Amino acid sequence: MLLVRSCVGSTGNCRELQKRSQCHKLCPLWPVLIAFIFMVLAIVAVGLVLGATAEFHSRAKTVVNIIIDTADDASEKIYNTTGAIRGIKDTLLVSGSKYTSTSLMTTSEKLDSEAANIQRQARNNRRLINKGLEIVYIVTTVTICLNLVAVIALSVSGFLRLPRLLYWLIALCWLLTVLCWIFFGFYFFLERFSSDTCTVLDDFQQDPNNNSLSSILPCDEFLSAKPILSGVSARIYDMVNKVNANISNLQATLFPNLMYVCNPFSPPPEYLYQPDKCPGNTIRIGDIPKVLKIFTCSDPNGGNCSGSQFISASNYKIVEAYTSSIQSLLNAYPGMESLIECQSVKDAFSQILTRHCRPLKRYARMAWASLMLLSVIMVFLVLIWTTKVIQDKKHRHSDGSVKPHLAELDLQEPGKTKGFQDNVGYGSV
Structure with missing residues (x-):
């Protein structure tokens, strides 16, 4: 209103009003151009976030699977051992050796309990961790994609000057901005957590028995099974020596070509498992039934057996089952030995440290940085469009207050209005 009055009284003021009117038409181009630049930057940043988070969650899932698979492998090795022990126990029950079968039953039950505990912990941790990672990844991806759509819609509605839609999109973008800051803090925490986890894995290599991962991979419990494994080794060693002593007697009398049984363990007190060091003229424990087959009587009643067939069919079946179970136990022995020394766990963690830890931390850092x-x-971007909306609103209110005043001036003071038109060309405006 003051500008109109000044314009009516002075031609110079009218020129100033024309300059401001031209500025009102040209100045809004700068916020729009800056907003366009920030929109492009936001799209690039969204691409970086989606790529970094996808790689991080892929690496994190790989690390979790390696740890849990190692625990599952440990329980499977224990079950293989206890399965062989149960086979020996069942064979001894048939032969009537109740004391030995009771001892083996206790050993088998203890190992089965430890294997079940490891498997249960591994299953629970796998489910919880994978579910957590999946939820975080889905929520992050959906939020960032919604952010991308909102940014584009905000810019389009701003360019097309759709004020009502622009108000809602500005409010939505403020909410998404807050969520982006929250995700930034969360992935910053994940980057620190990944670094700490890799440190824990490195510490596990040094001291497996005193570590926060002992609940999932209890090397101290594995170590407690070492006396049990040593006892089994000693029994097999003594049994093979007794069998070879009987074979020596048979070689000296009836069967000079009878082969000795390979003793897979070294002499006490080490009882080291070394099946590769057996002499060439020996047979494995599992091959004993093949040798005894020719000495076994085929007649169940034993009435039509020759002099060389001195083993009954029932005794042959017991020996076959017993030697087969012992051979199964020997096949599982290297796995159990590596578990007791926690070597398989150390190998798995070494793989994580050398191949996955550095990329995991790098992608986590890229995620929170992006x-x-x-x-x-x-x-x-939201501040620019908010400022633009406020400016447009002020200009609309300003235009609405000038036009009624001019109409009133035209009705009340026709002479002055006519002079004003002659001086500043109002009719052309």
């Missing part, structure tokens, strides 16, 4: 960049861009 989220921080996106959050900053969103703040500036």
